[in-house]
Amino acid sequence: MGIIGDIGHYIMVPLYYIISAVLLGWHKLFETLGLDPSGGLSWALSIIGLTLVIRAALIPLFVKQIKSSRNMQLLQPKVKELQKKYGHDRQKLAEETMKLYKDAGTNPFASCLPILLQMPIFFALFRLLDQAARRNTAHGFLDTESAKQFADSQIFGVIPVADSFWGARTWGDEPNATVMVVALILVLAMTATTFFTQRQLMAKNMPAEAMSGPYAQQQKMLLYILPVAFGLGGVAFPIGVLLYWTTSNLWTMGQQFYVIRNNPAPGTPAFKAKQDRDKAKAAKHGKTLVEDEAVEPVVEERRPAARQQPKRQTKAQRQQAKKSPGGGSAGPKKPTNTNKGDRR
Known part of the structure; x- marks a missing residue:
């Protein structure tokens, strides 16, 4: 446990500094814009800003994830062929499947990277938020004062950012019902966005032949397991952390929708929908070309004229060539006249 604890420490400490730096940067910006620096709204918006920065930094990995997932889907027919061929030998099947992925330049684990x-x-x-709330412990660039301010901040004066569904602070002998309701809404939002993000990928960007393979079965399991896991664990997450994860899921949904709409995998419903949109655009564009038809022939007439220019020159050369034989033919005629003179 000592080695694992040391590894975790070396991983978490740099993250504390990165997260706190971005968080404080956004907080300073909202303070400059006139929000109360000790208010929960400024800290909540800072968490959302932190989420946007992190997700923007992960865009290259997301693109790699989409490409890997798409290649995995397109390779499913070949994977099925390997299963029929090497179904009796699991080791050989695993080797040939990994070779297939390697030759295609894809990695089955790349989809999990983000x-x-x-x-x-x-x-x-x-941990940064939880320890700041429970022990006023500062991490990274958060000093003790800012950590305490972060932990005690309340959105609209009634919803502490550091509280969770189970850990809602009590008002007298009763738990804070407002905190519990808001936390429950965020937990449900986090669960729903996790589910619909995965569902969007399977329903629109997976070919029909890939829906029955092992990869599809894995995706179907994750479709239900991940939301349930996040839902069960979400009741213990602080509201600030729930806000981060829900915002991240919304970003993923929007980003994935854009990629699937504009670059779908072949043979998928999204691909067919894109073809229909392209046909509609082409038809509309064709009508525009008919309206501009008067302009097009001018361009077309100029192009043949430019191509025929060398032919005119060749024709002139041919005319000159015809004159040359005429001049040369006069030569032979003289001997003919001479012969006629000889006859006389």
């Missing part, structure tokens, strides 16, 4: 890289950031924000 989530895996976000998990340390998620836990770092959780």
Whole structure:
């Protein structure tokens, strides 16, 4: 446990500094804009700003994830062929499948990279907020004063950012019902966005032949397991952490919608929808070309004229060539006249 603890320490400490730096930067910006620096709204918006910065930094990995997931889907027919051929030999099947992925330049684990890289950031924000609330412990660039201010901040004066569904602070002998309701709404939002993000990928960007393979079965399991896991664990997350994860899921949904709409995998419903849109645009564009038809022939007439220019020159050369034989033919005629003179 000592070695694992040391590894975790070396991973988390840099994250504390990165997260706190971005968080304080956004907080300073909102303070400059006139928001109360000790208010929960400025800290909540700072968490949303932190989420946007992190997700923007992960865009290259997201693109790699989409490409890997798309290649995995397109390779499913070949994977099925390998299963039929090497179904009796699991080791050979695994070797041939990994060789197929390698030759195609894809990695079955690349689709998990954005989530895996976000998990340390998620836990770092959780510990930063949780320890600031319970012990006033400062991490990274957060000093003791700012850590306490962060932990005690309340959105609209009634919703502490550091509270969770189970850990809602009590008002007298009763738990803070407002905090519990808001936390529950965020937990449900986090669960729903996780589900619909995965569902969007499977329903629109997976070919029909890939819906019955092992990769599809894995995706179907994750479709239900991940939301349930986040939902069960979400009741213990502080509201600030729930805000981060829900915002991240919304970003993922929008980003994935854009990629699927504009660059769908072949043979998928999204691909057919894009073809229909392209046909509609082409038809509309064709009508525009008919209106501009008067302009097009001018361009077309100029192009043949430019191409025929060398032919005119060749024709002149041919005329000159015809004159040359005429001049040369006069030569032979003289001997003919001479012969006629001889006859006389």
